[in-house]
Amino acid sequence: MVIIMDDKIVNEVSNLYKEYYSYVIKNDLLEVPEGIEYREFGYGYFKKVDNRNISFKDGEEYKNWVLKNAPFHLYKSLSYMEFPSKSGGANKKKVFRREIAFDIDVHKTKKCRHSDDWVCEYCLEEAKNQALYLIEEFLMSDFGLSGDDLQIAFSGNRGYHIYIKPKDEEIRNIIESYEKPQRRFLMDYILGKNLNLSKIGSGWKRRLLDVFKKKKIATKQFEKEDNWKKIIEKRKNRDKIYSIINETLNKLELDEKVMDDDIRLLRVIGSLHGYTGFMVKEIKYKKLSSFNPLKDAIFNDFNEKFYNVKIKQKIDKIIINDETYNNKSKEIPASVLLFLFGHGVNFEIIY
Ligand SMILES: [Zn+2]
Numbered sequence: 001m002v003i004i005m006d007d008k009i010v011n012e013v014s015n016l017y018k019e020y021y022s023y024v025i026k027n028d029l030l031e032v033p034e035g036i037e038y039r040e041f042g043y044g045y046f047k048k049v050d051n052r053n054i055s056f057k058d059g060e061e062y063k064n065w066v067l068k069n070a071p072f073h074l075y076k077s078l079s080y081m082e083f084p085s086k087s088g089g090a091n092k093k094k095v096f097r098r099e100i101a102f103d104i105d106v107h108k109t110k111k112c113r114h115s116d117d118w119v120c121e122y123c124l125e126e127a128k129n130q131a132l133y134l135i136e137e138f139l140m141s142d143f144g145l146s147g148d149d150l151q152i153a154f155s156g157n158r159g160y161h162i163y164i165k166p167k168d169e170e171i172r173n174i175i176e177s178y179e180k181p182q183r184r185f186l187m188d189y190i191l192g193k194n195l196n197l198s199k200i201g202s203g204w205k206r207r208l209l210d211v212f213k214k215k216k217i218a219t220k221q222f223e224k225e226d227n228w229k230k231i232i233e234k235r236k237n238r239d240k241i242y243s244i245i246n247e248t249l250n251k252l253e254l255d256e257k258v259m260d261d262d263i264r265l266l267r268v269i270g271s272l273h274g275y276t277g278f279m280v281k282e283i284k285y286k287k288l289s290s291f292n293p294l295k296d297a298i299f300n301d302f303n304e305k306f307y308n309v310k311i312k313q314k315i316d317k318i319i320i321n322d323e324t325y326n327n328k329s330k331e332i333p334a335s336v337l338l339f340l341f342g343h344g345v346n347f348e349i350i351y
Contacts, residue, residue, distance in 0.1 A: 006348065008348075008349055009337075009341060009347075009348070009349060012307075012337070012349065013072075013337070013338060013341050014070065016277075016302065016334055016337070016338060017070040017071070017072060017272060018067075018070040019301065020070075020272055020299055020301075020302075021066050021067055021070045022067060023299075023301070024270050025063050025066065025067055029270045030063070030066065030268065030269075030270040030271065031076070031268050031269035031270050031271075031282075032059040032062060032063070033076045033268070035080050035097075036056055036058060036059055036062060037055070037056070037057055037058065037084075038080035038081055038082070038084060038096075038097075039055065039076050039077050039079075039080065039081070039084055040052060040053060040054065040055060040076070040077040040079070040081060040084035040085065040093065040263065040265070041054040041055065041056070041062075041074070041075060041076050041077070041084075041265075041268075042054065042074075042075040042076075042265045043069070043071035043073060043074050043075065044071060044072060044073040044274065045071060045072045045073075045274070046072075048073050048274070049073065049075065049265070052075070052265065053084070053085050053086065053087045054085060055084040055085040071271075071274075072272070072274030072342075073267070073271075073273070073274040074267065074268045074271040074272075075265035075266060075267055075268060076265065076266065076268050077263060077264070077265055077266075078098050078099040078100075078101055078258075078264050078265075078266055079093075079095040079097065079098040079099075079262060079263060079264070080095070080096055080097040080098065081093040081094055081095050081096065081263075082094035082096060089262075089263065090262035090263050093263060095262050095263065097176050097177060098176060098178070098183075098262065099163060099164075099165070099176060100163070100164045100175050100176065100178065100183065100186070100259075101161055101162060101163040101164070101258060101259075101266060102134060102161070102162045102190075102254055102258065102259065103155070103159060103160075103161055103254065103255040103258035103266065104127060104130050104131050104134065104155075104159045104160045104161075104162070104252065104253060104254060104255075105127075105155070105157075105158060105159040105253060105254075105255050106123055106126050106127045106130060106158050106159060106253045107123070107158075107253065108123055109122045109123050109126045113316070114316035114317075115316060117275070117343060118316045118318070118343070119157065119158055119276070119318075120316075120318075120319070121294065121319065123158050124158060124292075124293050124294065126158075127158050127159050127160060128160070128288065128289075128291065130160075130251070130252055130253060131152065131160035131162060131288065132288060132289065133251065133252065134162060134190070134252060134254075135147075135150065135152070135162060135285065135288075137207055138189075138190050138203070139162070139164065141203065141206070142189075142203035145164065145166065147284070147285030147286060148167055148285075149164065149165060149166045149167055149168075150162060150163065150164060150165065150285060151163040151165050151269075151282065152282065152283050152284070152285060152288060153267075153269045153280055153281060153282050153283065154278070154279070154280065154281045154283060154291065154293050154297050155267060155273065155280060156267060156271075156272065156273025156275075156276055156278045156279065156280040156281075156297065157273055157275055157276055157278070161266055161267070161269075161280075180260065180262065183259045183260065184259070184260060186259065187254070187256055187259045187260070190252065190254070191249065191252065191254065191256075192204065192248070192249035195249065197227075197228045197229040197232070197245075198227050198228070198229045198230070199226050199227060200226050200227075200228050205222075205226070207248065208222075208244075208245060208248060209222060209223065211244060211248050212241075212244065215244055217237070217240075217241060217244065267280045268280065269281070269282050270282070272299075272338075273342075274342050275342040275343065276338070276339050276342055276343075277302070277334075277335060277337075277338025277339050277341070277342055278293060278297040278298065278339075279297045279298070279299060281293075281296065281297045283296075294319055294320055294321070295320075295321050295322070298320060298321055298335045299335070301334070302333060302334035302335040302338065303320075303321050303333050303334075303335055304333070305333060305334040306331050306332065306333055306334075307331070307332055307333075307334070307337055307349050308330060308331055308349070308350040308351075309329070309330065309331070309332055309337070309347050309348065309349055309350060310330075310347060310348050310350060311326075311327040311328075311329065311340070311345065311346075311347040312327075312346040312347055312348070313327065313345060313346045313347075314327050315327045315340070315343075315345055318336065318339060320333070320335050320336055320339070321333075321335065337349075
């Protein structure tokens with residue numbers, strides 16, 4: 001990705017980020033991570049993370065820093081650390097607690113007609129469907145969590161961050177003291193990596209039976225028996241059954257490092273995503289199915305401020321707030337300006 005270093009554009013973009021952060025901080029919409037003095041922060045302008053190992057003594061210091069610097073990318077650690085600003089890994093930082101979060105980050109879908117790093121309604125819909133699938137199939141049905149036990153955020157690009165934050169303080173203390181092997185086990189379960197077809201567990205049994213029914217596979221034997229391998233091996237359509245199982249196991253595009261890595265950073269909720277200019281936006285579970293990032297993750301003021309531009313290269317179309325833009329567009333709102341800038345598109349602002 002080539003970033004166009006046109007000073008005029010960089011200045012304008014910086015001003016928009018500043019304007020945004022003044023608004024969210026004034027209105028208390030920027031996440032102030034719990035136990036902020038134990039969290040590490042990272043930020044970036046032209047790269048995702050130019051710098052990390054930053055820490056703040058309290059929310060005031062943090063907010064003042066964000067107002068002053070208005071970074072294009074802003075992250076906080078999932079972990080709580082005794083020495084968050086020390087460099088050199090988890091041992092030096094002395095991690096003593098860690099939030100549990102999932103990161104869904106999808107690729108282009110078959111319906112997408114754009115280049116790899118662009119977005120459209122289809123891949124954004126796929127990301128949302130995967131978030132709902134993770135929440136409803138695993139976190140709710142298998143783990144017994146409710147919508148109130150989860151914190152859900154649109155990632156600002158093609159994904160969602162789903163934090164497990166049980167209302168029950170005792171349960172929360174237990175899961176936030178999970179070490180790497182326990183977090184790994186959780187991940188492996190969801191990705192079906194430790195699925196044993198000779199002795200299938202109730203969660204995966206329910207999930208696969210649902211899929212079999214949709215794909216018109218006879219399920220009577222599977223319902224009664226836990227040794228599925230024995231049944232499948234006798235079936236004429238066993239290849240089809242195995243491929244359905246495989247497809248189901250590979251349904252979720254989860255970034256495994258977000259669960260594994262002890263010092264992983266994740267975007268601050270309420271920040272802007274530097275590639276898209278979209279908000280990293282918290283969504284209540286009940287609102288998730290109707291959430292449309294191309295409208296609902298756009299800062300309103302950025303739809304009302306316009307620029308005359310000349311776009312000097314061919315680009316895929318982008319639909320923001322129901323308006324379609326492409327390289328022939330002469331007038332674009334700030335929201336589109338940020339998207340083009342973040343994607344390294346060659347354009348100029350005409351004053
Ligand atoms: Zn797409």
